[in-house]
Amino acid sequence: MKAVQIFPGSEGGRLQIVDVPTPVPADGEVLVRVRASGLNRGEINMVRRARSGVPITAGVEFAGEVAALGAGVQDWQPGDRVVGHGSGGQAEYVVANPLALMRIPNALPWTKAAAFPNVFITAHDALVTNGQLKRGETVLVNAASSGIGLAAIQIAKALGAGMVIATSRSAAKIQKLKQLGVEHAIDISKQGQVEAVMALTGNRGVDIIIDSVGGTVFEANLDSLAVQGRLINIGRLGSSTATINLEQLWLKRLKLIGVTFYA
Numbered sequence: 001m002k003a004v005q006i007f008p009g010s011e012g013g014r015l016q017i018v019d020v021p022t023p024v025p026a027d028g029e030v031l032v033r034v035r036a037s038g039l040n041r042g043e044i045n046m047v048r049r050a051r052s053g054v055p056i057t058a059g060v061e062f063a064g065e066v067a068a069l070g071a072g073v074q075d076w077q078p079g080d081r082v083v084g085h086g087s088g089g090q091a092e093y094v095v096a097n098p099l100a101l102m103r104i105p106n107a108l109p110w111t112k113a114a115a116f117p118n119v120f121i122t123a124h125d126a127l128v129t130n131g132q133l134k135r136g137e138t139v140l141v142n143a144a145s146s147g148i149g150l151a152a153i154q155i156a157k158a159l160g161a162g163m164v165i166a167t168s169r170s171a172a173k174i175q176k177l178k179q180l181g182v183e184h185a186i187d188i189s190k191q192g193q194v195e196a197v198m199a200l201t202g203n204r205g206v207d208i209i210i211d212s213v214g215g216t217v218f219e220a221n222l223d224s225l226a227v228q229g230r231l232i233n234i235g236r237l238g239s240s241t242a243t244i245n246l247e248q249l250w251l252k253r254l255k256l257i258g259v260t261f262y263a
């Protein structure tokens with residue numbers, strides 16, 4: 001079968017399409033015929049950091065049809081349409097843990113299905129499982145035009161958030177966000193986040209922040225939160241370090257929570 005593999009190099013890895021043996025599902029595994037696979041920032045970084053070791057097949061999310069079952073698998077049948085998460089998804093076939101697969105409707109195109117697992121599961125984990133979003137609460141999503149940002153906005157709106165605020169540093173992305181139904185978008189290259197948030201919320205602040213930027217906006221995020229607000233960090237596009245004012249944390253009874261897709 002064909003597979004996209006990462007070949008390490010002294011200056012970073014390179015991608016190459018190669019012929020490799022079709023995998024055989026072991027006991028408790030499912031073989032999936034891949035119809036589409038996702039591409040994420042983390043995978044791009046993986047290629048850049050690949051400086052030693054053996055070639056590995058790229059990809060962490062995929063959509064396709066169940067092709068074969070290992071011994072002991074009971075919940076799936078050949079031909080089932082699925083999306084899944086697991087290493088090696090950028091290939092014609094991939095083996096997966098049955099618990100990492102989800103059924104998809106026939107009407108959902110393969111390409112849209114393959115783009116679902118990473119961003120929507122991560123955003124749901126951040127907003128619902130950890131953020132404990134309640135109907136009517138206010139949510140701020142930074143780096144809002146990212147995959148996780150767009151997923152978080154859709155989930156928040158679907159679950160009845162009272163107000164969803166999006167931030168970006170790009171006027172073009174702000175316009176795109178508005179076309180996607182975002183009513184409150186802040187261009188933080190032109191306007192301070194805290195001032196804009198307080199103006200929108202009547203100086204109350206937001207209940208939840210879904211943060212993919214990290215250290216460079218950490219102080220502004222704390223200042224933007226309401227009493228008992230929750231800051232959920234997923235990414236660190238700006239910086240992985242920050243200085244915390246414990247007085248702010250204590251006085252406003254804030255919660256700082258880290259979330260990742262990985263187990």
